[in-house]
Amino acid sequence: MLDINKIRADFPILQQNIYGKPLVYFDNAATNQKPQCVIDTLVNYYTHENSNIHRGVHYLSQKATIAFENARETVKTFINAKSSSEIIFTRGTTESINLVAQSFGKKFINQGDEVIISAMEHHSNIVPWQMICEEKGAFLKVIPFFENGELDLDAFENLISAKTRIIAITHVSNALGTINPIKEIIKKAHANNIPVLIDGAQGIAHTDVDVQELDCDFYCFSGHKIYAPMGIGILYGKEELLNQMPPYHGGGEMIKTVTFEKTTYNDLPFKFEAGTPNVGDVLGMEKALQYVKEIGLENIAKYEDNLLKYATEKLSEIEDIRFFGTAEHKSAVISFLIGNIHPFDAGTIIDHFGVAVRTGHHCAQPLMDIYKIPGTIRASFAFYNTKEEIDVLITAVKKAKQMLE
Ligand code: PLP
Numbered sequence: 001m002l003d004i005n006k007i008r009a010d011f012p013i014l015q016q017n018i019y020g021k022p023l024v025y026f027d028n029a030a031t032n033q034k035p036q037c038v039i040d041t042l043v044n045y046y047t048h049e050n051s052n053i054h055r056g057v058h059y060l061s062q063k064a065t066i067a068f069e070n071a072r073e074t075v076k077t078f079i080n081a082k083s084s085s086e087i088i089f090t091r092g093t094t095e096s097i098n099l100v101a102q103s104f105g106k107k108f109i110n111q112g113d114e115v116i117i118s119a120m121e122h123h124s125n126i127v128p129w130q131m132i133c134e135e136k137g138a139f140l141k142v143i144p145f146f147e148n149g150e151l152d153l154d155a156f157e158n159l160i161s162a163k164t165r166i167i168a169i170t171h172v173s174n175a176l177g178t179i180n181p182i183k184e185i186i187k188k189a190h191a192n193n194i195p196v197l198i199d200g201a202q203g204i205a206h207t208d209v210d211v212q213e214l215d216c217d218f219y220c221f222s223g224h225k226i227y228a229p230m231g232i233g234i235l236y237g238k239e240e241l242l243n244q245m246p247p248y249h250g251g252g253e254m255i256k257t258v259t260f261e262k263t264t265y266n267d268l269p270f271k272f273e274a275g276t277p278n279v280g281d282v283l284g285m286e287k288a289l290q291y292v293k294e295i296g297l298e299n300i301a302k303y304e305d306n307l308l309k310y311a312t313e314k315l316s317e318i319e320d321i322r323f324f325g326t327a328e329h330k331s332a333v334i335s336f337l338i339g340n341i342h343p344f345d346a347g348t349i350i351d352h353f354g355v356a357v358r359t360g361h362h363c364a365q366p367l368m369d370i371y372k373i374p375g376t377i378r379a380s381f382a383f384y385n386t387k388e389e390i391d392v393l394i395t396a397v398k399k400a401k402q403m404l405e
Helices: 004-009 036-049 059-079 093-108 127-136 153-159 182-191 239-244 279-295 297-316 343-351 365-371 387-404
Strands: 087-090 114-118 139-143 164-170 196-199 218-222 233-237 255-258 263-265 321-324 333-338 358-360 376-380
Touching: 036 059, 036 279, 059 087, 059 233, 059 279, 087 093, 093 127, 093 164, 093 196, 093 218, 093 233, 114 127, 114 153, 127 139, 139 153, 153 182, 164 182, 182 196, 233 239, 279 297, 297 321, 297 333, 297 387, 333 387, 343 358, 343 376, 343 387
Parallel strands: 114 139, 114 164, 164 196, 196 218
Antiparallel strands: 087 233, 218 233, 255 263, 321 333, 333 376, 358 376
16 A cells, blocks of 8 residues: 555655664654655755745745745645634644644633533643633533543534533543544534534644644644744644634734834734744645655555554553553554653653553643553554564563563
8 A cells, every 4th residue: 555665665764763762653642753745855955945035035045935835725725714814833732732722712712611622631731721811701511532632512612502602622632542533523613603623633644634624723733743944833723713803813914004002913924923933844834745645645545554453453462461552543652661660760661662652641631640650651653664563563562461460
């Protein structure tokens, strides 16, 4: 299906040894690695094109401006937004959610109102809503999930009320791998005239995202989770909503006119892009999206699903493995514990096999509290991973079990 040797050759970081063993990188849900073409784009930008954009008449500024706005078009096409005005460049998912929570919240959330999130959210999709609720005297309502990590959709319907102002939910759980039925959730929310924000941090690199087909009101993601540099991300928002929302940050770029008496604000998307943008990383992200598109998200999803099945099967053969997140629709994330061994201890031994897994609460402390565990060991796969690498993980897990039990 995929030419894995060719793909792996695109990622220079994968070519190294750790503790004398080939690096096995299974921490893709935290951040994934960057292909050479993305690295080259950054080097080329800073070598030949670096310039501040939008306000310069000189050659370099115009060149950088055109490249930057072309990248916005590429993002628009990648998620099938209606207009490039709906694509706001941010620092990442966290900033995108904070932008909506603060700006939408300032305008539309009032005392006694309610915001619905789910119990499997990353802290980035909990804390910004808590902050605005606290400020406005509003309430956070939480959709529970079943033991297997699937959302309780009946409970969700019961939480909707005339006071619900927005629903913010993750596309894919970073801790459990659950792919949530966001289309169904959006439909139910819209039947009650409630807008929906999707935290797409874990969705964007593993499933085809079509924001018009989903009909979501906001979709947020980080570049670094889709093979692009860190420090760049996207807020997609429907134009009619973004137009009604006040600016988030003030400064250059987001204004039309400024006097000491009054400032008028710029049109979308610039109204939400105060200050000098991260041009180099925007171009890096464009290249990453083109790279992913070339391989094809459908192919990626199929390949990663194969890895998930293989790893689940192999880990299941080890006695005392407990899985967290066994939903029917899952992304390539496996969260598990080995008996009563603390995840940090196991992670340290696994690391010495050259295998990078993540251990801990994965920024989802409330979720860990529900399971009454301190955290999990999480292996998350990308399309450059292989079954042979999973075999190394299995050997490492067996060794950790043997040493720590
Ligand atoms: N939401 C989810 C589901 C995540 O997995 C993450 C990062 O792990 C975030 C939000 C936050 O992303 P970032 O730190 O790139 O802003």
